[in-house]
Amino acid sequence: MYRYDELDQALVDERVEEFRDQTRRHLAGELSEEQFRPLRLRNGLYLQRHAPMLRIAIPYGLLSSVQLRKLAAIARRYDRGVGHFTTRQNLQLNWPALAQVPEILAELATVQMHAIQTSGNCVRNVTADHLAGIAPDEVDDPRPYCEIVRQWAALHPEFTYLPRKFKIAITGAAEDRAVTEVHDVGLHLRRDAAGAPGFAVLVGGGLGRAPAIGTCMREFLPCADLLGYLEAILRVYNRYGRRDNIHKARIKMLVRSLGAARFREEIEAEWQAGRAAAPLLTAAELERVRWHFRPPPYATLQDRDVTAGAEPRFAAWYRYNTHAHRIPGYRAVFVSLKAHGSNPGDATAAQMDAVADLAERASFGLVRSTHDQNLLLADVRQDELHDVWRELERHSLATPNIGTLTDMIVCPGLDFCSLANAGTLSVARDIQRRFDDLDYLYDLGNIEIKMSGCMNACGHHHVGHIGILGVDKRGEEWYQISLGGSTRGRTTLGEVIGPAVPRQDVAATIERIVAVYRARRSGEERFIDTLRRLGLEPFRTAAYALHPQAA
Amino acid sequence: MRCILRRREIVADDWAYPGETAPAGTPLIIPLAALRTGPQAGQLPLGVLLAPADAVEELAPVVAHLALVAVEFPDGGDGRGYSQARLLRTRLGFTGELRAVGAGVRQDQVFLMARCGFDSLQLAPGVDPRAAQRALTRYTVAYQPGAAGVSLERQRFFSF
Numbered sequence: 141m142y143r144y145d146e147l148d149q150a151l152v153d154e155r156v157e158e159f160r161d162q163t164r165r166h167l168a169g170e171l172s173e174e175q176f177r178p179l180r181l182r183n184g185l186y187l188q189r190h191a192p193m194l195r196i197a198i199p200y201g202l203l204s205s206v207q208l209r210k211l212a213a214i215a216r217r218y219d220r221g222v223g224h225f226t227t228r229q230n231l232q233l234n235w236p237a238l239a240q241v242p243e244i245l246a247e248l249a250t251v252q253m254h255a256i257q258t259s260g261n262c263v264r265n266v267t268a269d270h271l272a273g274i275a276p277d278e279v280d281d282p283r284p285y286c287e288i289v290r291q292w293a294a295l296h297p298e299f300t301y302l303p304r305k306f307k308i309a310i311t312g313a314a315e316d317r318a319v320t321e322v323h324d325v326g327l328h329l330r331r332d333a334a335g336a337p338g339f340a341v342l343v344g345g346g347l348g349r350a351p352a353i354g355t356c357m358r359e360f361l362p363c364a365d366l367l368g369y370l371e372a373i374l375r376v377y378n379r380y381g382r383r384d385n386i387h388k389a390r391i392k393m394l395v396r397s398l399g400a401a402r403f404r405e406e407i408e409a410e411w412q413a414g415r416a417a418a419p420l421l422t423a424a425e426l427e428r429v430r431w432h433f434r435p436p437p438y439a440t441l442q443d444r445d446v447t448a449g450a451e452p453r454f455a456a457w458y459r460y461n462t463h464a465h466r467i468p469g470y471r472a473v474f475v476s477l478k479a480h481g482s483n484p485g486d487a488t489a490a491q492m493d494a495v496a497d498l499a500e501r502a503s504f505g506l507v508r509s510t511h512d513q514n515l516l517l518a519d520v521r522q523d524e525l526h527d528v529w530r531e532l533e534r535h536s537l538a539t540p541n542i543g544t545l546t547d548m549i550v551c552p553g554l555d556f557c558s559l560a561n562a563g564t565l566s567v568a569r570d571i572q573r574r575f576d577d578l579d580y581l582y583d584l585g586n587i588e589i590k591m592s593g594c595m596n597a598c599g600h601h602h603v604g605h606i607g608i609l610g611v612d613k614r615g616e617e618w619y620q621i622s623l624g625g626s627t628r629g630r631t632t633l634g635e636v637i638g639p640a641v642p643r644q645d646v647a648a649t650i651e652r653i654v655a656v657y658r659a660r661r662s663g664e665e666r667f668i669d670t671l672r673r674l675g676l677e678p679f680r681t682a683a684y685a686l687h688p689q690a691a
Numbered sequence: 692m693r694c695i696l697r698r699r700e701i702v703a704d705d706w707a708y709p710g711e712t713a714p715a716g717t718p719l720i721i722p723l724a725a726l727r728t729g730p731q732a733g734q735l736p737l738g739v740l741l742a743p744a745d746a747v748e749e750l751a752p753v754v755a756h757l758a759l760v761a762v763e764f765p766d767g768g769d770g771r772g773y774s775q776a777r778l779l780r781t782r783l784g785f786t787g788e789l790r791a792v793g794a795g796v797r798q799d800q801v802f803l804m805a806r807c808g809f810d811s812l813q814l815a816p817g818v819d820p821r822a823a824q825r826a827l828t829r830y831t832v833a834y835q836p837g838a839a840g841v842s843l844e845r846q847r848f849f850s851f
């Protein structure tokens with residue numbers, strides 16, 4: 141993974157001191173809350189329902205065991221011993237004290253971490269395919285480019301006060317595991333006829349209000365032009381994006397109002413005009429960063445059948461929680477943060493320590509967070525899988541449900557977030573209880589539920605096969621259900637099926653929806669494919685059967 | 692007398708805005724709209740005030756005749772002025788005094804402003820000019836290409 145040099149370290153150290161001074165001035169009454177707000181947000185600090193929330197950046201989801209142990213220690217010392225992994229692959233702490241945040245940032249800086257630009261109207265943490273570098277379907281490893289974009293975006297003098305937040309994701313694989321099509325900018329690594337890497341550039345995707353799928357603005361952008369072209373996009377957005385209405389301020393609204401063709405002309409014109417002053421990504425710099433992501437020293441092994449004669453629980457875990465690896469003899473191991481009865485995406489300090497230990501023992505000392513709110517040990521030898529499984533089981537991290545209905549994406553909702561309209565965690569619990577039987581889950585196969593507590597869509601509900609959105613109706617929590625969203629293979633936005641349902645009916649409604657699938661699926665067909673074949677109607681009808689309370 | 696930070700020095704402002712009382716002969720910073728109706732000859736040196744929505748491109752024909760461009764930051768959140776400054780410096784070749792002005796010009800923003808090419812800062816009321824002066828040396832490093840107004844020990848990305 142990338143290791144800081146003196147420049148990188150100086151920048152985060154100086155940032156810590158800047159924020160320490162800002163926090164001191166705020167607490168001394170020299171900086172009003174209004175003045176402090178944009179400053180603390182650019183350091184990932186929100187003032188939430190009960191306490192501040194600190195969002196720590198995990199650039200493109202990659203962590204060393206040392207960093208993960210530090211996160212565990214911080215969660216213990218400054219929080220209540222729990223962290224929440226998010227869809228931007230970051231970690232949120234829900235109970236830090238404002239006065240201690242500079243100290244937390246100083247501790248993070250000792251392990252080459254920070255919370256820079258994890259919130260606020262600026263370029264956010266860059267995300268990537270969690271299988272980057274090991275996926276069999278990859279053109280090139282996106283992580284060196286992610287790191288370069290991370291650096292370029294950090295404290296960018298021109299683009300730190302944008303109209304609204306700005307999210308970039310990069311993938312090098314055929315299957316879009318980084319949901320690039322619903323990002324402000326999505327980059328797809330490609331190769332030209334000569335084999336040189338470059339990018340297809342998508343602009344204007346996004347969730348939240350008025351969700352949109354990104355439009356391809358460039359079929360192939362050479363690597364050297366990456367930063368200059370991003371600057372052109374951001375300059376057009378910074379100058380012309382709306383600032384008078386927060387709900388119309390994302391770049392997707394600018395693309396929509398100008399039209400894709402006109403927007404493309406604007407970027408190309410800006411790119412041509414600004415080229416001479418734009419930052420250049422040199423081959424030497426790319427090589428320098430790429431070196432940090434060179435493959436670990438894999439052993440020469442053969443693939444083996446590790447489940448032959450093994451206990452059924454292990455076999456199920458192998459099937460659901462491990463993934464093919466491009467190197468023979470290795471598998472990628474998902475660490476499920478979706479144990480039934482726990483909050484999706486949460487990990488205790490003890491669990492983080494356990495995963496850090498396992499990473500050192502069995503996966504070259506590295507851990508990844510995934511956008512589905514799980515962790516991943518990317519490089520586990522197949523002959524060590526059984527030991528790894530046992531250790532994960534001991535820490536309730538081996539629930540064999542990856543890709544199944546209870547591997548839900550869920551934002552923290554009303555229990556923590558001051559933006560939320562409705563709770564999400566209790567609904568997640570209800571769903572976990574109702575679908576607690578693993579054989580039932582396996583029979584249902586791949587069903588993706590994504591749930592958000594408000595329109596901001598941190599839980600990505602628009603792109604869930606089943607999306608759940610919490611809404612406030614006269615002070616009560618109700619839930620709007622949508623069907624047909626998806627990200628992998630083909631990005632589609634779900635359609636709301638009808639009136640919202642009350643909290644106590646959400647899990648039962650979902651059960652009636654999946655019952656239609658069970659009754660009418662054809663062969664091995666997945667839920668989403670049955671839905672596409674049949675259309676919404678039978679699902680809608682079933683959802684509202686026996687449902688007099690819908691309003 | 693108003694103080695400004697010019698090239699990191701705290702100095703008395705020797706410019707005025709229309710309507711301000713100033714000694715005879717003090718040059719004026721006029722809004723872009725006033726420039727459109729034709730600046731009076733003999734009023735040089737001439738300064739222009741850009742509002743956030745103003746297009747810097749409009750200044751292209753006259754930029755060589757301008758001694759000062761002031762860019763307005765009406766609040767802490769509106770970042771259009773940063774792009775206006777970059778464009779003035781890198782595309783229009785403006786070499787005169789580039790001034791940030793408005794309620795958004797505070798000590799926590801001045802480092803970025805200087806990196807975008809501002810060499811003059813008219814701080815918001817209440818901002819301690821010495822604190823702002825110190826903030827200009829808050830960082831010794833940066834990743835992006837930027838103006839020379841801030842001395843950096845290290846920088847990562849460069850332009851052509």
